[in-house]
Amino acid sequence: MSRVLCSAVNVLAVLFCQAGGDRPIARRLHSTAPVRERAFLVAVATRKNDATTTAGPGEGWDPESSLAELRDLVRTARGVVVGQTVQRRASPDSASYIGRGKLAEIVAQRDSTGYTLVVFDDELSPSQQRNLERALEVKVLDRTALILDIFALRARTREGQLQVELAQSEYLLPRLAGQWSHLERLGGSGAQGTIGVRGPGETQLETDRRLVRNKIGRLKREIEGVRRQRALYRRRRARAGMSVVALVGYTNAGKSTLMRSLTRADVLVEDRLFATLDPITRKVYLPGGGTVLLTDTVGFIQKLPTQLVAAFHATLEELAEADLLLHVVDITHPSAAQQSQTVDDTLDGLGLAEKPRLTAFNKVDLLVDRDGRSIASIEELGEYELSMAAHRPDAVLISAERRWALDELRARISESLRRDPA
Numbered sequence: 001m002s003r004v005l006c007s008a009v010n011v012l013a014v015l016f017c018q019a020g021g022d023r024p025i026a027r028r029l030h031s032t033a034p035v036r037e038r039a040f041l042v043a044v045a046t047r048k049n050d051a052t053t054t055a056g057p058g059e060g061w062d063p064e065s066s067l068a069e070l071r072d073l074v075r076t077a078r079g080v081v082v083g084q085t086v087q088r089r090a091s092p093d094s095a096s097y098i099g100r101g102k103l104a105e106i107v108a109q110r111d112s113t114g115y116t117l118v119v120f121d122d123e124l125s126p127s128q129q130r131n132l133e134r135a136l137e138v139k140v141l142d143r144t145a146l147i148l149d150i151f152a153l154r155a156r157t158r159e160g161q162l163q164v165e166l167a168q169s170e171y172l173l174p175r176l177a178g179q180w181s182h183l184e185r186l187g188g189s190g191a192q193g194t195i196g197v198r199g200p201g202e203t204q205l206e207t208d209r210r211l212v213r214n215k216i217g218r219l220k221r222e223i224e225g226v227r228r229q230r231a232l233y234r235r236r237r238a239r240a241g242m243s244v245v246a247l248v249g250y251t252n253a254g255k256s257t258l259m260r261s262l263t264r265a266d267v268l269v270e271d272r273l274f275a276t277l278d279p280i281t282r283k284v285y286l287p288g289g290g291t292v293l294l295t296d297t298v299g300f301i302q303k304l305p306t307q308l309v310a311a312f313h314a315t316l317e318e319l320a321e322a323d324l325l326l327h328v329v330d331i332t333h334p335s336a337a338q339q340s341q342t343v344d345d346t347l348d349g350l351g352l353a354e355k356p357r358l359t360a361f362n363k364v365d366l367l368v369d370r371d372g373r374s375i376a377s378i379e380e381l382g383e384y385e386l387s388m389a390a391h392r393p394d395a396v397l398i399s400a401e402r403r404w405a406l407d408e409l410r411a412r413i414s415e416s417l418r419r420d421p422a
């Protein structure tokens with residue numbers, strides 16, 4: 001399948017489309033890999049998110065593009081996708097998210113696909129999730145739980161782990177209801193004679209909620225400690241008079257690759273979503289002898305769980321303290337325009353709309369010209385650049401991987417910082 005970059009920036013569609021495509025997966029006779037979850041994906045196309053009509057945040061994310069991303073998320077969580085379906089309806093069903101007919105259709109596909117898990121491309125209410133689990137008789141995950149799971153898989157530092165645990169606990173709390181109903185009669189007058197559960201009669205559900213609430217309190221206190229530590233570092237940095245440039249962008253846009261190319265830092269680069277969670281800061285030398293600090297941190301995604309944004313406060317504060325946000329966009333991605341808009345919306349939501357910003361269009365090495373020829377250097381983008389200039393004169397075209405136009409980028413960082421000094 002050859003991807004056409006051009007949904008991103010229409011004007012480019014005429015000139016370029018992306019090289020590459022799906023490569024055959026090597027067949028093996030025997031595999032010792034652990035058994036992978038087989039996921040069936042479900043999305044609802046409402047009037048709000050259908051390609052023809054748009055409104056509000058998430059604008060432009062039609063269900064198909066969103067499902068393509070959900071597939072990447074499942075892959076990142078080490079699952080395999082065995083099927084998917086989209087239901088068109090005015091709005092999600094309040095009890096079971098999708099209609100009865102669709103539900104039956106999914107149940108009917110169980111044998112042919114062998115799914116062990118059904119993933120919904122949205123956040124389900126606790127009762128929707130319970131009803132769906134009952135009807136489908138397999139594990140049901142929503143987009144939020146999947147993203148939280150990936151974050152848990154990715155968190156390396158204590159700070160990252162604490163923040164993910166907090167987000168997971170906040171997600172869990174309203175979902176505890178009903179899970180323990182079979183135990184609720186324990187304790188109090190209903191359980192006369194049962195050793196160990198006599199007393200005030202707290203139900204298992206209450207006990208569980210209390211435990212999770214306590215845990216949330218403890219995690220918040222620990223995170224506050226981390227936050228104070230970070231603030232201290234930042235103050236020290238500010239005293240040293242160094243400007244801070246923070247990389248922002250959609251997940252997998254190439255932020256860490258750029259960090260590595262600009263600083264030679266040994267950071268993790270992966271063709272997976274949310275490779276980076278924990279902030280890392282390194283020095284970058286600018287033309288003319290200046291030095292700035294460059295920070296790489298967690299990427300954004302559409303429908304970023306609110307619990308995560310809240311829990312990642314300490315990490316995201318790095319962005320608030322930066323003098324310049326360097327927005328990295330993968331312009332070869334079919335949803336580049338929507339991704340870029342999602343990043344803008346997320347930054348707005350974090351109160352960072354006014355922060356000085358520089359945009360870098362990354363991965364230009366993947367572009368090919370109309371005859372399908374790969375581009376060998378940034379110079380070959382001449383014509384392309386001209387057409388770009390009219391639309392985004394502020395953006396710098398780069399290839400983080402091939403180290404193309406990094407001097408130009410450094411110069412533009414310098415210039416932006418001069419224009420908006422800290």
Ligand SMILES: Nc1nc2c(ncn2[C@@H]2O[C@H](COP(=O)(O)OP(=O)(O)OP(=O)(O)O)[C@@H](O)[C@H]2O)c(=O)[nH]1
Binds near residue numbers: 254258270273398401
């Ligand atoms: N061809 C090409 N690939 C690139 C370029 N920059 C990054 N990539 C690839 O894109 C993928 C994602 O790169 P990362 O640097 O990990 O992306 P990121 O923005 O840090 O992603 P997260 O940490 O997951 O948010 C990797 O497979 C990189 O090799 C580029 O300029 N050209």
Ligand SMILES: [Mg+2]
Binds near residue numbers: 257268275276
């Ligand atoms: Mg990264």
